[in-house]
Amino acid sequence: MLKLFSLTAANMRPTPILRAALFGLTSTVFLAGCATGQADAAKVITHAIKTDNPSQTVSVIYPSTDLQDAVDKANTLEPKSTLVVFDIDDTLLTATEFFGSDKWYDWQRGRALDQQGVLVDTTDSEKVNCLFDVLGMVFEMAVNKPTQPNMADIVDSVNNDVVILTARSGAYRAATMRELARNQLNFKQKSLTPAGTGYHYDYTLGGRTAQVSYVDGVFMVQGMDKGIMLLDLLKRSEHEYASVIFVDDKQHNLDNMAKALKTANIDFYGYHYNRISKAVSKTDVANASAANSALTQLLEGYFTDRAELISQGQCDY
Numbered sequence: 291m292l293k294l295f296s297l298t299a300a301n302m303r304p305t306p307i308l309r310a311a312l313f314g315l316t317s318t319v320f321l322a323g324c325a326t327g328q329a330d331a332a333k334v335i336t337h338a339i340k341t342d343n344p345s346q347t348v349s350v351i352y353p354s355t356d357l358q359d360a361v362d363k364a365n366t367l368e369p370k371s372t373l374v375v376f377d378i379d380d381t382l383l384t385a386t387e388f389f390g391s392d393k394w395y396d397w398q399r400g401r402a403l404d405q406q407g408v409l410v411d412t413t414d415s416e417k418v419n420c421l422f423d424v425l426g427m428v429f430e431m432a433v434n435k436p437t438q439p440n441m442a443d444i445v446d447s448v449n450n451d452v453v454i455l456t457a458r459s460g461a462y463r464a465a466t467m468r469e470l471a472r473n474q475l476n477f478k479q480k481s482l483t484p485a486g487t488g489y490h491y492d493y494t495l496g497g498r499t500a501q502v503s504y505v506d507g508v509f510m511v512q513g514m515d516k517g518i519m520l521l522d523l524l525k526r527s528e529h530e531y532a533s534v535i536f537v538d539d540k541q542h543n544l545d546n547m548a549k550a551l552k553t554a555n556i557d558f559y560g561y562h563y564n565r566i567s568k569a570v571s572k573t574d575v576a577n578a579s580a581a582n583s584a585l586t587q588l589l590e591g592y593f594t595d596r597a598e599l600i601s602q603g604q605c606d607y
């Protein structure tokens with residue numbers, strides 16, 4: 291996967307590895323080292339330099355296993371003109387159980403991989419009815435834990451404006467805010483809108499309409515393109531930044547952000563946070579099937595009307 295970036299000496303301070311690559315290549319593909327210098331030091335990410343592009347926009351994505359990497363980068367840039375954006379699931383917080391987790395969702399959608407990187411087949415009988423209803427129920431029941439022990443301290447140390455940008459639906463806001471608070475995260479003071487105000491609106495893109503919301507610093511975009519939605523939020527809230535630092539565990543979110551920010555001429559420093567394993571094991575699958583059976587049993591035994599609706603595919607979310 292290629293990331294395009296171009297730069298000038300005026301607004302880019304290449305890392306040593308980037309610098310070496312820049313001097314060694316002109317208009318070609320190179321391998322840039324990671325920003326962590328830690329466990330994933332051997333990992334590489336592919337970038338392409340377009341030296342013939344006169345644009346001055348920086349667009350770069352680093353793999354990372356430590357949220358501190360992004361904060362360190364933010365501290366090298368001008369604080370007021372740099373926005374720091376964090377995803378939630380498998381970036382700041384992660385599920386304590388497989389059932390209802392981010393990788394469970396991917397498994398339900400038939401795109402999970404096992405430890406060998408092979409696609410895990412999801413049979414029809416393993417798929418839950420009304421996926422988003424079930425997800426909402428699990429969000430209410432489950433708790434989240436930090437992705438790394440010092441997560442809250444790192445996030446708290448950010449000197450910049452911060453946006454929390456999640457693909458979760460606003461229908462899950464109560465459970466989401468509860469788990470952020472439980473994990474010592476509160477972004478009210480960092481909100482781009484005055485205290486007590488925010489946005490709830492419909493946004494249509496590619497024939498799909500999502501109900502998105504931005505409240506208390508947490509932007510919930512219901513699976514919409516995170517790059518386009520961030521630009522929309524900045525426009526609505528009348529904020530402008532020269533640089534955006536974005537940490538997310540999903541490559542496509544980073545790609546979308548890179549694409550959107552490029553159109554807006556905003557420098558982009560992406561961090562592909564891969565500390566949380568996405569591998570789905572046979573034990574995970576067995577546990578998820580058992581949990582879903584138990585949930586179905588509970589509904590059928592004690593919440594018969596909802597059970598009936600769900601079994602008929604009459605989903606509320």
Ligand SMILES: [Mg+2]
Binds near residue numbers: 378381
């Ligand atoms: Mg995520």
